[in-house]
Amino acid sequence: MDAASGIESMAAKADRVAGFLKGLASPHRLLILCELTQGERSVTDLIEATGLPQSSMSQHLAKLKEEDIVSFRREHRTLYYFLDNKAAREVMTVLFDNFCRDDAPG
Amino acid sequence: MDAASGIESMAAKADRVAGFLKGLASPHRLLILCELTQGERSVTDLIEATGLPQSSMSQHLAKLKEEDIVSFRREHRTLYYFLDNKAAREVMTVLFDNFCRDDAPG
DNA sequence: ATATGATATCATGAAAATATGAATTGATAA
DNA sequence: TTATCAATTCATATTTTCATGATATCATAT
Numbered sequence: 001m002d003a004a005s006g007i008e009s010m011a012a013k014a015d016r017v018a019g020f021l022k023g024l025a026s027p028h029r030l031l032i033l034c035e036l037t038q039g040e041r042s043v044t045d046l047i048e049a050t051g052l053p054q055s056s057m058s059q060h061l062a063k064l065k066e067e068d069i070v071s072f073r074r075e076h077r078t079l080y081y082f083l084d085n086k087a088a089r090e091v092m093t094v095l096f097d098n099f100c101r102d103d104a105p106g
Numbered sequence: 107m108d109a110a111s112g113i114e115s116m117a118a119k120a121d122r123v124a125g126f127l128k129g130l131a132s133p134h135r136l137l138i139l140c141e142l143t144q145g146e147r148s149v150t151d152l153i154e155a156t157g158l159p160q161s162s163m164s165q166h167l168a169k170l171k172e173e174d175i176v177s178f179r180r181e182h183r184t185l186y187y188f189l190d191n192k193a194a195r196e197v198m199t200v201l202f203d204n205f206c207r208d209d210a211p212g
Numbered sequence: 213a214t215a216t217g218a219t220a221t222c223a224t225g226a227a228a229a230t231a232t233g234a235a236t237t238g239a240t241a242a
Numbered sequence: 243t244t245a246t247c248a249a250t251t252c253a254t255a256t257t258t259t260c261a262t263g264a265t266a267t268c269a270t271a272t
Contacts, residue, residue: 014134017133018131018132021130025128026259029124030127031120044217055222055262074269086204087201087203091200149248150247161249162232164249165231185248
């Protein structure tokens with residue numbers, strides 16, 4: 001594909017892509033995703049790791065599910081969430097590299 | 107850096123990183139950024155390419171400047187904007203690859 | 213059948229983002 | 243110095259997002 005057709009296909013998909021990015025674009029959801037970058041976590045794990053109230057966590061996870069960024073499996077009463085999206089993994093890598101490395105600017 | 111320290115440094119920078127992502131997370135701004143991926147553009151160019159009203163364009167560009175995603179140079183009365191952020195370029199590449207290629211899902 | 217633990221949903225209010233049209237600035241050409 | 247073009251800023255209304263607390267669901271252990 002050449003550059004121009006990339007733009008057009010992006011235009012056609014702008015809503016979807018923006019929805020995907022909005023899924024990531026919250027400080028609290030970024031913290032959740034950082035955890036999930038390391039492996040699957042129960043909702044309780046995530047609440048402890050981030051300090052978010054239970055209801056808030058549940059709503060953030062719902063948003064991430066809506067955008068197909070995370071999935072979960074059930075084990076007894078506990079739900080284990082995991083990062084289940086290639087694009088999201090790749091964006092997280094870009095973010096780590098650009099904002100979190102020792103030599104990152106800012 | 108190992109994975110765990112990545113998470114902590116992300117936590118410390120979550121607000122900044124979320125702000126950066128919010129800069130990208132709008133269908134209209136994605137269209138703007140698609141144009142700028144191809145090279146610099148005047149505000150008028152961008153208005154024609156996207157069909158956005160002039161005031162709206164200006165506000166979107168202001169937001170992109172706020173997050174240090176774009177810069178501009180002046181030539182006579184005309185301002186030429188350009189994509190001036192490594193992380194943003196890398197994210198755009200991830201988005202093209204995952205959402206706009208012929209073999210992309212969805 | 214009931215109590216408990218894990219999680220989701222609902223209802224509400226506050227804060228932030230977006231679009232729109234009018235007014236303004238700033239640079240240049242006449 | 244006035245008119246004009248390019249772009250920004252302002253004011254406002256609408257929509258979206260986010261946090262919070264209360265309630266509900268759902269699976270399991272007693």
